[in-house]
Amino acid sequence: MADLQAQVMAALSTVIEPELHRDIVTLNMVRDLTIEGGTAKFTIVLTTPACPLKDVFLTRCNLAVVGKVPGIEKLDIRWDAQVPTDKKMQGRLDVPMRSIIAISSGKGGVGKSTVAINLAAALAEAGARVGLIDADILNPNIPMMAGVGTGRPRVVEEKMIPVEAYGVKLMSTGFLMDPEKPLIMRGPMLHSAIRQFFTDVNWGNLDYMIVDLPPGTGDAPLSLAQSFPLTGAIVVTQPQEVALSDALRGGMMFEQLNVPVLGIVENMAGDFFGEGGGEALAKQRNWHFLGRVPLDAEVRKGGDFGRPVVITRPDSPAGKAFHALSQQVAARVSVVMLQGMDVIPLTVIN
Numbered sequence: 579m580a581d582l583q584a585q586v587m588a589a590l591s592t593v594i595e596p597e598l599h600r601d602i603v604t605l606n607m608v609r610d611l612t613i614e615g616g617t618a619k620f621t622i623v624l625t626t627p628a629c630p631l632k633d634v635f636l637t638r639c640n641l642a643v644v645g646k647v648p649g650i651e652k653l654d655i656r657w658d659a660q661v662p663t664d665k666k667m668q669g670r671l672d673v674p675m676r677s678i679i680a681i682s683s684g685k686g687g688v689g690k691s692t693v694a695i696n697l698a699a700a701l702a703e704a705g706a707r708v709g710l711i712d713a714d715i716l717n718p719n720i721p722m723m724a725g726v727g728t729g730r731p732r733v734v735e736e737k738m739i740p741v742e743a744y745g746v747k748l749m750s751t752g753f754l755m756d757p758e759k760p761l762i763m764r765g766p767m768l769h770s771a772i773r774q775f776f777t778d779v780n781w782g783n784l785d786y787m788i789v790d791l792p793p794g795t796g797d798a799p800l801s802l803a804q805s806f807p808l809t810g811a812i813v814v815t816q817p818q819e820v821a822l823s824d825a826l827r828g829g830m831m832f833e834q835l836n837v838p839v840l841g842i843v844e845n846m847a848g849d850f851f852g853e854g855g856g857e858a859l860a861k862q863r864n865w866h867f868l869g870r871v872p873l874d875a876e877v878r879k880g881g882d883f884g885r886p887v888v889i890t891r892p893d894s895p896a897g898k899a900f901h902a903l904s905q906q907v908a909a910r911v912s913v914v915m916l917q918g919m920d921v922i923p924l925t926v927i928n
């Protein structure tokens with residue numbers, strides 16, 4: 579029996595994880611292998627519950643084992659996921675988050691907040707533990723877009739409890755301020771407000787912390803990148819020229835701060851703004867192109883009424899685009915984090 583197990587393991591070690599370019603046994607993704615009759619049962623531990631590669635693994639494992647290892651007729655695969663964390667996350671924050679992803683743009687109004695809420699909701703729906711910080715301190719939009727405009731965080735043991743919507747834990751100055759009065763703050767206050775959203779909120783354990791930034795290359799992204807170990811930044815752009823040159827500057831700012839650019843999102847693509855500019859920019863800079871979201875009135879309505887399209891209209895073109903985007907982002911986060919590690923990661927995570 580042990581011999582058969584070893585043979586199955588050997589066969590599985592020919593299955594390569596397509597993004598990390600190492601085999602799934604070396605990556606410690608195969609767990610709890612047992613053989614019952616002609617069935618090999620095991621768990622595959624993915625690096626994200628939003629993994630787009632499940633079908634690929636299923637096919638490749640079957641090809642590698644069934645008919646190749648004598649006596650094994652079928653596979654019974656269970657799926658599990660552990661989002662890896664990298665070393666720079668450890669010890670620098672007293673908040674248990676595995677990754678922090680900044681959503682940025684050079685130019686205002688390109689759809690950062692829309693991308694942030696749809697991405698967060700899609701990852702949460704896939705089973706990940708997701709937080710979303712609205713770091714647009716002066717003009718918070720996330721509460722409305724998430725349909726919790728009147729939400730108020732409770733305070734328990736001196737920490738705020740995030741407001742929850744679509745399975746996502748949210749924090750925003752919109753929950754704390756008088757909606758009738760503008761908030762007036764200077765740079766250092768903005769800085770401490772963002773900090774407090776990390777430290778004074780009881781987030782619990784999170785796989786992904788998504789941070790929706792205000793537009794541009796100003797104080798907020800700078801203080802975020804300097805205070806917290808960002809896993810990476812996503813740059814949202816519209817397809818037209820004026821947005822692209824700002825997006826280029828935005829991405830280069832993160833690179834100068836040693837924050838990996840996870841990739842470019844082209845939002846509001848279509849007849850009006852054109853199409854393809856975001857992808858061309860990504861190619862030019864050697865950044866990943868994470869996906870294209872069409873210009874669609876349903877997206878705007880979803881924002882206005884607090885119902886993210888990725889949840890309420892998953893089969894619409896924009897819903898599908900946001901869903902695919904969430905998988906691309908999850909995959910990029912896994913790759914970026916695993917690249918920064920010199921030990922096999924999955925074994926060190928509890």
Ligand SMILES: Nc1ncnc2c1ncn2[C@@H]1O[C@H](COP(=O)(O)OP(=O)(O)OP(=O)(O)O)[C@@H](O)[C@H]1O
Nearest residue numbers: 686687688689690691692793872873874877878881
């Ligand atoms: N793909 C889309 N199709 C149609 N409308 C969209 C799309 N994406 C965003 N919008 C709408 O465009 C407007 C601006 O989007 P959003 O607030 O997400 O941009 P932003 O980059 O966060 O803006 P700001 O720079 O002010 O923070 C919103 O009304 C939103 O609903």
Ligand SMILES: [Mg+2]
Nearest residue numbers: 690691714719
């Ligand atoms: Mg915004």
